[in-house]
Amino acid sequence: MALAGVGGQDRKPKAAAYGTSPWVLVASLIGLVIAAFGVMALVDKHGGVNILAWFYDQIGRATDATALRNGGGDQFYAKLILAVVALYVGVGGVWLVFTGASTIVERFPAKLRDTVLPWIFIAPALLLLGIYLVYPAVGTVIRSFQDKQGAFTLDNWTVLTTGPFLEILRNNVLWLFITTAGSVGLGLLVAALFDRIRRESLAKIFVFTPLAISLVGATVIWKFVYAQQPPSQPQFGLLNAIWTAFGNKPIAWATTFPINLPAEMIIMIWLQTGFAMVVLSAAIKGVSVEVLEAARLDGASERQIFFGVIIPLIRGSIITVTTTIAIATLKIFDIVWSMSGGINHDSVVAVRMFQEMFQFFNDGHAAALATILFVAVLPVMFLNLRNFRRQAAM
Amino acid sequence: MTADAKPMAAARVRTRFWRAPLLNSLPLRLSVLVICLLWTLPTAGLFVTSFRNPQLITKTGWWDAIFNAFAPGQWTLSNYQNVLGGDNMGTAFLNSLIVTIPSTVIPITIAAFAAYAFAWIPFRGRGIIFTIVVALLVVPLQMALIPILKIYSGASLYGTFVGIWLAHTAFGLPLAIFLLYNFMSQLPRDLFESSSIDGASAFQTFIRIVLPLSIPALGAFAIFQFLWVWNDLLVALVFLGVGKDVQVMPTALYNMIGPRGGAWHLLTAGAFLTMIVPLGVFLALQRAFVRGILAGSVK
Numbered sequence: 001m002a003l004a005g006v007g008g009q010d011r012k013p014k015a016a017a018y019g020t021s022p023w024v025l026v027a028s029l030i031g032l033v034i035a036a037f038g039v040m041a042l043v044d045k046h047g048g049v050n051i052l053a054w055f056y057d058q059i060g061r062a063t064d065a066t067a068l069r070n071g072g073g074d075q076f077y078a079k080l081i082l083a084v085v086a087l088y089v090g091v092g093g094v095w096l097v098f099t100g101a102s103t104i105v106e107r108f109p110a111k112l113r114d115t116v117l118p119w120i121f122i123a124p125a126l127l128l129l130g131i132y133l134v135y136p137a138v139g140t141v142i143r144s145f146q147d148k149q150g151a152f153t154l155d156n157w158t159v160l161t162t163g164p165f166l167e168i169l170r171n172n173v174l175w176l177f178i179t180t181a182g183s184v185g186l187g188l189l190v191a192a193l194f195d196r197i198r199r200e201s202l203a204k205i206f207v208f209t210p211l212a213i214s215l216v217g218a219t220v221i222w223k224f225v226y227a228q229q230p231p232s233q234p235q236f237g238l239l240n241a242i243w244t245a246f247g248n249k250p251i252a253w254a255t256t257f258p259i260n261l262p263a264e265m266i267i268m269i270w271l272q273t274g275f276a277m278v279v280l281s282a283a284i285k286g287v288s289v290e291v292l293e294a295a296r297l298d299g300a301s302e303r304q305i306f307f308g309v310i311i312p313l314i315r316g317s318i319i320t321v322t323t324t325i326a327i328a329t330l331k332i333f334d335i336v337w338s339m340s341g342g343i344n345h346d347s348v349v350a351v352r353m354f355q356e357m358f359q360f361f362n363d364g365h366a367a368a369l370a371t372i373l374f375v376a377v378l379p380v381m382f383l384n385l386r387n388f389r390r391q392a393a394m
Numbered sequence: 395m396t397a398d399a400k401p402m403a404a405a406r407v408r409t410r411f412w413r414a415p416l417l418n419s420l421p422l423r424l425s426v427l428v429i430c431l432l433w434t435l436p437t438a439g440l441f442v443t444s445f446r447n448p449q450l451i452t453k454t455g456w457w458d459a460i461f462n463a464f465a466p467g468q469w470t471l472s473n474y475q476n477v478l479g480g481d482n483m484g485t486a487f488l489n490s491l492i493v494t495i496p497s498t499v500i501p502i503t504i505a506a507f508a509a510y511a512f513a514w515i516p517f518r519g520r521g522i523i524f525t526i527v528v529a530l531l532v533v534p535l536q537m538a539l540i541p542i543l544k545i546y547s548g549a550s551l552y553g554t555f556v557g558i559w560l561a562h563t564a565f566g567l568p569l570a571i572f573l574l575y576n577f578m579s580q581l582p583r584d585l586f587e588s589s590s591i592d593g594a595s596a597f598q599t600f601i602r603i604v605l606p607l608s609i610p611a612l613g614a615f616a617i618f619q620f621l622w623v624w625n626d627l628l629v630a631l632v633f634l635g636v637g638k639d640v641q642v643m644p645t646a647l648y649n650m651i652g653p654r655g656g657a658w659h660l661l662t663a664g665a666f667l668t669m670i671v672p673l674g675v676f677l678a679l680q681r682a683f684v685r686g687i688l689a690g691s692v693k
Contacts, residue, residue, distance in 0.1 A: 042556045075639075076488070082555065083492040090496040090559060094503045102597040117596055121511035122523070124504045125567055132564030133530050136541035143540060190429055197426055205680075206430040210437070212676035213669050214625030216644045220651065220665040221436045224443065224658065229452070236455045238439055270433065278684055331534050334627045338648050350628070353536055357632075363540050370536040377532045388528050 021103075028100035035093040038085045048082030049075070094124065137374065144367035156368040165352070168342075169372075172330065172349045175265060180326045182269040184318065187276020191284055192306060194277070204281070208274035215271070215334030222267045223339065226253035257345040264346060267335050272328070276321045283317035284310060323380045330376055349373055444666045445469050448659035473663035477650075482638050483667050486646035490624060490671070492555055493634070493642050497562035497623045498616055504563065505570030506612065510600050512571070513579040514586060524575070530568040538565070539632050546633060553640055558633045565629070566619045573686070577611035578604060614686030617679050621672050643668040 041047035049068050056065035068078060101120045105113050147153040159165060190207055194200050210218065227237030228250050235241040240250040253263045287310055295305050311318070333350035336342050342351040349369050356366035442456040447470050450459070459468055478484045511517070512524050542561065543552070551557035581604065589599045605612075627644040634640050636649060647664050650657070676683060 039556070043551070043554060045554060079485075079488055079492065083488075083495070086492065086496045086555060086559070087499070090500040091503060094500060098507055098597075102595075106595050106597065115517070118511040118515040118517040118520075121507040121515070125508035125571060126523070128504070128560070128564040129527070129530060129567055131545075132538055132542060132561060133533055133568075134526075136538040137533055139541040140537045193422065193426055193429070196422060203426055203430055205677075207433045208680075209673070209676065210433060212621060212672040213437075214627070214644050214647075214672070216627050216647050216651075217625075217665045217668050220647065220661055221440045223651075224440055224662065225436050227658075233452075234454060236452055238435065238455070238457075241455050241457075270436070274433075275687065278687055282684075282688055327532055327534075331536060334644075337627070338651050350536060353539075354628070354631070357540065357543070367540055370534065370539070373534040374537050377534060381529050381532050384528055384531060385525060388525070 025100060025103045028096045028103065031092065031096040032100060035089045035096060038089040038093070041085055042082065042089060047085070048078035048080075051081050051085070052078045097124070140367045140370050141374075143363060144371045146364060148362075148364065153364070156364040159365060160368060160372070164347075167345060168347050168349055168352050171261065171346060172332075174261060175268075175329050175332055175348060176326060178262070179265045179268045179272070179329045179332075180322060182265070183272035183325050184276050184280075184322050186269065186273045187321065188280050188311075188318070190273060190277045191281035192310075195281065195284055204274075204277065207277055210271050211274045213271065215267075216338045218267050218271055219335050219338045222263070222270070223254055226263055228252045228254075254339055255344050260340065260344050260346050264335050264339055267339075268329060268332065272325050276325065279317055279321050280314065283314035287313050323383070327377055327380060330373055440662050440665055443658060444473055444662035445471070446473075446659065448473065451658050473659045474667070477660050477663045477667065482641070483643070483646055483664055485638065486641055486643045487667065489640055490642040493558055493562075493630070494620060494623045496555075496559045497566070498619045500559060501563045501566040501570050501619060502612055502616055505567055505574050505615075506605065506608065507600070508567075509571050509574035509578050510604050512575050513581075514604075515596060527568050527571050531572060533568075535565050535629065543632060552633065553635050553637060555634075555640070558629065561629055561633050562619075562623050562626075566622070570615050570619070573615050574608060574611050577608055581607060610682070610685065613679070613682045617675060617683045618686045620675060621683075624672050 041051055044050065046069075053065040053068045056062070056068065068075070098120070102117065105116050105120060108116065144156050145152055145154070147155060160169070194203050194207075197203060213221070225238045226240075227235075228240050229235050229237070231244075231249055235244050235250055239253060244250050251259065254260055291309060291313070292305060295309050300308065331350050332348055333354065336346055336348050336351045337354065340346055342348065342355070349372060353366045353369040356362045356369065439456045442459055443451055446456065446459050447467055450468065462468060512520060512527075538561075546552040546557050551560075585603055585607075586599060589603055594602065625644060626642075627648060630642045630645050631648075634642065634645070636645055641649070647661075647668050650661055650664050
């Protein structure tokens with residue numbers, strides 16, 4: 001860690017090029033002032049419109065300016081201007097802050113500089129993490145023990161043991177186990193199968209691509225697969241078309257409890273299998289040839305090699321994939337919310353929390369539900385920390 | 395976090411060895427085909443339907459359109475025209491770009507500086523602070539929603555782009571810092587020593603050496619974050635809301651589901667529009683994305 005003393009006492013003149021010249025400082029200060037105006041335009045809900053209207057006024061197109069201010073005209077360009085301002089402030093502004101601050105600090109005496117500089121580098125990150133994650137997390141836990149007047153209560157927690165909430169918790173547990181096991185199991189199967197075919201990377205693209213699709217988009221895709229028509233009419237949903245071809249009556253897969261639970265889980269499994277496949281496939285390819293050859297020489301069958309040799313060797317990757325998918329599944333919201341809104345006995349914690357916030361206006365309940373999710377990830381958090389401590393000797 | 399890929403040559407030898415007895419087995423080929431079909435047909439149905447004549451969509455299955463691809467009046471672009479105009483998908487598309495690009499670039503910038511300090515500049519409290527960052531990796535963002543919403547309605551940040559940029563930036567930071575730290579801490583120490591002999595300051599070293607070398611990691615995280623923000627529904631619903639002038643594509647699509655469960659011609663076209671950008675980014679930059687996944691599968 002020799003870096004702290006970098007550029008110290010005998011700095012050579014050529015090194016004074018970037019980051020130390022006073023002009024850099026002046027330029028960044030000017031840039032920051034412009035950025036401050038940008039922030040003002042951004043916080044204002046009509047910022048983009050105002051800028052464009054002002055510009056139209058300057059070039060003498062008063063009618064266009066008025067139209068814009070009244071909510072008509074080229075709203076598209078107003079938004080585009082806002083986006084450009086945003087990029088300037090968001091990216092340029094952050095760079096200017098770092099450049100300006102570093103330039104000032106590098107004029108400090110060496111010792112003071114070395115103390116201050118790292119803090120400047122991490123300050124924006126710490127500020128955002130503090131405001132957006134640490135403070136709210138603590139606030140949410142506290143709020144879960146408060147009633148609407150702010151007095152201490154356990155009601156938010158005891159209500160979770162009543163009917164509808166128990167159903168929600170049960171659904172979340174089912175999601176957690178079935179979806180995670182399904183995705184990891186299928187991912188492992190697909191990785192092992194595809195490992196043995198010639199056009200492996202092409203085949204992988206098919207399974208992998210859904211990962212790029214939004215959960216809402218995927219829900220629409222599957223809603224169409226599950227679509228149901230009355231028995232007298234032709235079934236245009238793929239699943240019911242196949243189902244009725246065997247002489248069965250069409251089923252409303254997406255809305256009939258309890259079949260709607262697996263119907264929704266399949267969407268998540270369909271998306272996450274690709275992720276599991278990629279990680280596990282890389283891990284399988286990491287198993288050394290020598291080990292496989294030795295096992296085969298010992299007379300082990302393909303199946304024995306897979307379960308007895310490969311799986312134990314890639315255990316670490318399996319755990320990583322499992323925890324990642326489990327955490328994503330725990331927070332599942334989009335699929336249930338856009339499939340049914342959770343009205344068919346299929347609600348989950350995140351959906352109910354959203355409803356408590358925006359429909360029932362009961363922040364105490366919402367906070368308790370969020371805290372449940374938080375408590376559920378604590379084991380993973382400790383696992384991560386332990387692994388990290390073991391890896392890095394900081 | 396996961397096993398390293400072995401050198402190419404070794405992989406090739408191993409694959410040949412592994413394949414030999416199974417290459418021609420029919421069950422293997424069939425099951426691969428079935429898997430690929432299962433993962434493709436749902437999306438294909440959506441895609442085909444979005445170009446079909448609205449009158450035909452509920453009369454016959456989409457597979458019927460493929461068998462009768464040349465029947466007159468089978469195909470149309472009007473679904474897309476209607477969705478882009480009437481359902482504000484065009485505006486939503488622009489809003490999504492406005493939300494996503496800064497929400498991707500800002501966290502990368504902030505995280506790169508922080509990760510550099512954590513990896514290469516010793517300072518008091520570094521270990522503790524970084525441990526907190528690692529702990530924050532898995533904190534569900536639901537924990538943040540209520541208090542932040544309270545702050546936002548007080549500071550009139552609700553429904554503004556600034557508000558959602560900051561939220562996405564903060565929610566993406568732990569993973570960004572963690573990924574970049576992992577990458578930067580692996581850079582050879584000699585680089586920093588020679589830079590120090592040349593008289594470069596910490597800031598200069600960062601810009602001239604660390605940043606250019608970290609481009610693979612920066613790119614991997616960028617794709618990750620881009621897809622996550624573009625596809626996000628929850629954060630957008632909570633902090634931006636459903637106003638027509640600010641709603642992003644997932645919100646717009648969600649709004650279409652509710653009132654028109656049966657308007658499949660619009661719903662399929664809308665859904666496909668929301669997928670174009672992420673699918674394009676994804677297919678073009680697949681390698682970098684896979685690298686990001688392999689490095690960062692902890693979120």
